[in-house]
Amino acid sequence: xxxxxxxxxxxxxxxxxxxxxxxxxxxxxxxxxxxxxxxxxxxxxxxxxxxxxxxxxxxxxxxxxxxxxxxxxxxxxxxxxxxxxxxxxxxxxxxxxxxxxxxxxxxxxxxxxxxxxxxxxxxxxxxxxxxxxxxxx
Amino acid sequence: xxxxxxxxxxxxxxxxxxxxxxxxxxxxxxxxxxxxxxxxxxxxxxxxxxxxxxxxxxxxxxxxxxxxxxxxxxxxxxxxxxxxxxxxxxxxxxxxxxxxxxxxxxxxxxxxxxxxxxxxxxxxxxxxxxxxxxxxx
Amino acid sequence: xxxxxxxxxxxxxxxxxxxxxxxxxxxxxxxxxxxxxxxxxxxxxxxxxxxxxxxxxxxxxxxxxxxxxxxxxxxxxxxxxxxxxxxxxxxxxxxxxxxxxxxxxxxxxxxxxxxxxxxxxxxxxxxxxxxxxxxxx
Amino acid sequence: xxxxxxxxxxxxxxxxxxxxxxxxxxxxxxxxxxxxxxxxxxxxxxxxxxxxxxxxxxxxxxxxxxxxxxxxxxxxxxxxxxxxxxxxxxxxxxxxxxxxxxxxxxxxxxxxxxxxxxxxxxxxxxxxxxxxxxxxx
Numbered sequence: 001x002x003x004x005x006x007x008x009x010x011x012x013x014x015x016x017x018x019x020x021x022x023x024x025x026x027x028x029x030x031x032x033x034x035x036x037x038x039x040x041x042x043x044x045x046x047x048x049x050x051x052x053x054x055x056x057x058x059x060x061x062x063x064x065x066x067x068x069x070x071x072x073x074x075x076x077x078x079x080x081x082x083x084x085x086x087x088x089x090x091x092x093x094x095x096x097x098x099x100x101x102x103x104x105x106x107x108x109x110x111x112x113x114x115x116x117x118x119x120x121x122x123x124x125x126x127x128x129x130x131x132x133x134x135x136x137x
Numbered sequence: 138x139x140x141x142x143x144x145x146x147x148x149x150x151x152x153x154x155x156x157x158x159x160x161x162x163x164x165x166x167x168x169x170x171x172x173x174x175x176x177x178x179x180x181x182x183x184x185x186x187x188x189x190x191x192x193x194x195x196x197x198x199x200x201x202x203x204x205x206x207x208x209x210x211x212x213x214x215x216x217x218x219x220x221x222x223x224x225x226x227x228x229x230x231x232x233x234x235x236x237x238x239x240x241x242x243x244x245x246x247x248x249x250x251x252x253x254x255x256x257x258x259x260x261x262x263x264x265x266x267x268x269x270x271x272x273x274x
Numbered sequence: 275x276x277x278x279x280x281x282x283x284x285x286x287x288x289x290x291x292x293x294x295x296x297x298x299x300x301x302x303x304x305x306x307x308x309x310x311x312x313x314x315x316x317x318x319x320x321x322x323x324x325x326x327x328x329x330x331x332x333x334x335x336x337x338x339x340x341x342x343x344x345x346x347x348x349x350x351x352x353x354x355x356x357x358x359x360x361x362x363x364x365x366x367x368x369x370x371x372x373x374x375x376x377x378x379x380x381x382x383x384x385x386x387x388x389x390x391x392x393x394x395x396x397x398x399x400x401x402x403x404x405x406x407x408x409x410x411x
Numbered sequence: 412x413x414x415x416x417x418x419x420x421x422x423x424x425x426x427x428x429x430x431x432x433x434x435x436x437x438x439x440x441x442x443x444x445x446x447x448x449x450x451x452x453x454x455x456x457x458x459x460x461x462x463x464x465x466x467x468x469x470x471x472x473x474x475x476x477x478x479x480x481x482x483x484x485x486x487x488x489x490x491x492x493x494x495x496x497x498x499x500x501x502x503x504x505x506x507x508x509x510x511x512x513x514x515x516x517x518x519x520x521x522x523x524x525x526x527x528x529x530x531x532x533x534x535x536x537x538x539x540x541x542x543x544x545x546x547x548x
Binding site: 302322323336350 | 435450460468476477481489491
């Protein structure tokens, strides 16, 4: 599945979708150590502005890494940087599509810049940003 | 433990440390879906430039979220953005310290900008970047 | 965050809260090996006196360890003993507060006795007991 | 497998053994929220008196719950209380045997008291204590 920079054009896209569940959030809280009540305390979270527990922003953002590392450019990619803007909360059970789109191709340096977007099942953008990667050689 | 912006000054810092293990990486691969061979295929990873399986960059970066959501500003924080530069690979068993330091304080908008750094047990910076958050009110 | 005995008084308290979920119970069943149908068999559990699957008592009790090891006395604490009385069942989705309160301080032996209580979202005590610990030096 | 009190005598015993691993400890840290550096930070733990990361005491103690809920008295048991004395640290990779032995039988109240002991692969007692349970009817 891996793609070298010769096979990649500006405008190429790839996606990955997942329904993010309570189980995902709880595991993520465990491995990251982020036991913020916004994610694991329903009583406190109901009092907050989101009305209940929400998914960690970095968990949703991780789906971007999945697209980059598995599909475009795919296995062998080296992740150099990622900018993230968290635009809306993700609730338990939301189905998120992470999409990457090549916006800049630097063949001599073997680098790509990609627009990275996470969208929920209602078409709302929940994360915006961009990635910079080295495709496999 | 939560801290409103009135109690926070430029220069304030907080940290969280964890030894990142194979178990963490495999769980993260499961919940993110990022089954890139760099993380879960020892045979392929040994052929690559890092000489073995490495930790997902977004997993290491998640420790930053832990510091923001649990310590500074702590519970009730809303995460608005994060920029990440992945500087060096993190190997299984590395002990990572995530550190945040307040660099800008916008009291009227209730926003903080923080320098975010992840460092390994040898003092090498593995991730650099900055976060923007809204502290709890 | 750690606190030596010099900084701790009788009457000091600390808490940790978490909504305990099916995901927590199933992971705990896996790592402990406690596959008692009361926890993982909805058909059998519905026939029992609690009307459904309940959280392992030792999982709820583990939140006490979290307060002791992370907040009071915090990192470096050595856990010497724990007495537990399981007073009421904890159902999936209950939000539990674990609270510790210092009831006895033995400075020369560097030991503390703490009253340990787990309470659900309705204010009902689900676990009572006491801990004995050595604070960090 | 379940046993009512009529079928149980003082002196009856049951055991469960498991090798407790880094993976178990990391999952337990996640679900309990107990991210004490003694368990998840190799660099800090090496400086402490145990020379490295150790297993959460409550995780080792959970093996007692396994014996009670699965073997003696087995499914349907209601756990009423547990006293624990943590005698020695448990290191990653230690193989622990949890053993319960009936020491008192109160047929009219349908209660049992059991001596509960956790021993490592070298025969050292790591946890001592006693449990009180209601066997299934």
